[in-house]
Amino acid sequence: MTEHQTMSANAGPGLADYNFAYLDEQTKRMIRRAILKAIAVPGYQVPFGSREMPVPYGWGTGGIQITASLIGPNDTFKCIDQGADDTTNAVSIRHFFAKVGGVATTEHTGDATIIQSRHRIPEKPLVEGQIMVFQVPQPEPLRNLEARETETRAMHAYEEYGLQYVRLYENISTFGRIAATAGYPVMVDDRYVMSPSPIPKFDNPKLHNSPALHLFGAGREKRIYAVPPFTKVESLGFEDYPFEVQTWDEVCGLCGAKHTYMDEVVLDDDNNRMFVCSDSDYCADRRAQGHRGPHAGHELTEIAEDVSKNQEVMA
């Protein structure tokens, strides 16, 4: 180590001392190797040496590390929390990469090359070349039924997936249908059962044969897994209780969309409600194109954070 490097390393916590995109190149290479392995074995959870990040676990450290190891100066980065670009978490992660990488950021799905997300896949269909990066809290879909890691690993290795159906079975005996709405398990490439992180099951079909690359990072659990472009992704179900996505009777109050994932918004103390697209960029885009919903122009056009969340997470 040269004198100069030593001094620089001791110089203080200023961001100028960090490598491009925060992580050092050695770490990035290690993470890229894990990503390549994950792409080679779709749906398989690859262990990796998760690093300490300047945000706590639960804030998307797995996703941030994936993004940091992939992003380059020519990328355009989008980050969403729930479906919105303007929530605290999404804003700070976007600022983080603007600061440590100087990369361009955007709220427009169509302009982004890398999209980091926790709860949603954008409504606008993804295209070849785009990368979705998911922040995953619990990568193991079998975990809350089988606590032993050695056992869940064996189950994946030997394709013993009966247990995964136990949860669906319980859902039906309790609710008369598969009530779980988020973190709904999928079979990837006819081989590995995978948790698609807490995205609503509404988004599950978007993974199937997607032209984009989908990467999943769990920081605390130290796992990376992937759905490569054009991969078969099937949501689990029973013959007599097949997988179904949520539907809404209402249209988006702001843009009139019928086919999107909706959040319910309380409008006033009298308990008046409206439904709005959870994907705020998509909704804004439609409004810009002249689409109008029954509540168009409502002052709540700006809100995105007060949405009521009533998802039952399966993971």
Next chain:
Amino acid sequence: MSAIALEERPLNLAPDAPILRAQNVTKRYGFITGCEDVSFELFPGEVLGIVGESGSGKSTLLNCISGRLSPTAGNVEFATKKHGLTDLFDLSEADRRRVQREELGFVHQNPRDGLRMRVSAGANVAEPLMNLGNRHYGSMREDTITWLDRVELDLARIDDNPRNFSGGMQQRIQIARNLVHSPRLVFMDEPTGGLDVSVQARLLDLLRHLVRRSQLAVIVVTHDLAVARLLADRLMVMKDGHVVETGLTDQVLDDPQHAYTQLLVSAVLQI
């Protein structure tokens, strides 16, 4: 007694091939001997009891012959549906697990070891069917109800968590879970241990009935000779890891040959 037991069974041509064959099975834990040089054959529809005092090696032997514990020496062959008599420990782990899942059952002494305590009674019973690849909720639900009915569990509690059940009820759920997938051989380690006497008697009755009607082979470990007499066609008596006597249950219990068996039997009579 044995005449009655025989009459209860449907006429069954003597099966000429064993379903399980143990040859010189030895298990050592370091310097401690778990069991040593145990050989026997078991035929379809047969119930074999393994008796002996605490520490005599019953559980060790049961774990070895069920493929759960690799023996230090000797081999254990099971007549798999696919390949016939096959050494369980020559199979890949994946194949061994498949055989255990699809063709065997294992009832633990403590139902907590054999049940998923975070999953409803019904789902516990249905899981082995899902493991076999059944993906039809309605048909699995029906089978679950049939089996919970057979083990006399109140069907109103089918969706309750076993945590809230009595030990006897938990054990009946475990038994249903280990029979629902029509295994050909079931291992039981002290299935009625830890239960009070009246619950135990009813459970034994039930087990006997289930075994007789389904013609499956059973190996049951117990240190309770009354349990052995009620369930087993044949007995193996173990002492210090060795089999010291074997024979038809009534013969062994009524006319024990080995000094240790005589002691064991007389000890029971004194109680």
